[in-house]
Amino acid sequence: xxxVLNAPGLNAPARASNSPRHxxxxxxxxxxxxxxxxxxxKLSRKDEVEIHRHGELVASGRxxxxxxxxxxxxxVQNDGRGRAMFxxxxxxxxxxxxxxxxxx
Numbered sequence: 001x002x003x004v005l006n007a008p009g010l011n012a013p014a015r016a017s018n019s020p021r022h023x024x025x026x027x028x029x030x031x032x033x034x035x036x037x038x039x040x041x042k043l044s045r046k047d048e049v050e051i052h053r054h055g056e057l058v059a060s061g062r063x064x065x066x067x068x069x070x071x072x073x074x075x076v077q078n079d080g081r082g083r084a085m086f087x088x089x090x091x092x093x094x095x096x097x098x099x100x101x102x103x104x
Contacts, residue, residue, distance in 0.1 A: 034095035040088050041070035048097040049075065051086055058092070059084055 034050060037043055043063050050060045059077050061084075066073035071088050086092050 034097055037094040037096045039070060040066065040073060040094065041068070043070070043073060043094070043096065047099070050095045051075065052093040052095065053091060059086075 037049070043049070043066055045063055045065070047063045048061070049063060051058050059075055059081070061075040061077040061081075064074040064076045064083060072085060074083055074085050076083050086094075
């Protein structure tokens with residue numbers, strides 16, 4: 001189940017990914033690759049993520065809140081699409097943009 005709040009353009013079709021077997025977009029030159037996150041307990045607030053289902057991108061944005069057991073999390077979606085909740089039991093694939101570590 002996905003709950004979306006304040007999502008203008010909700011009926012817009014989801015963007016398809018490049019490959020149904022590996023939903024991550026190929027990295028652009030100099031871009032950081034997305035990493036699969038099968039264990040949602042390893043997600044953190046403010047992580048930038050993409051959420052895929054059946055090989056199609058359904059949402060992208062920043063993690064806002066998450067359950068301690070990794071069963072559910074909320075995302076503030078990109079492009080002003082509002083906030084959405086995703087349940088692990090619904091079979092979503094989550095890809096996280098690796099965090100940038102500050103240079104000492």
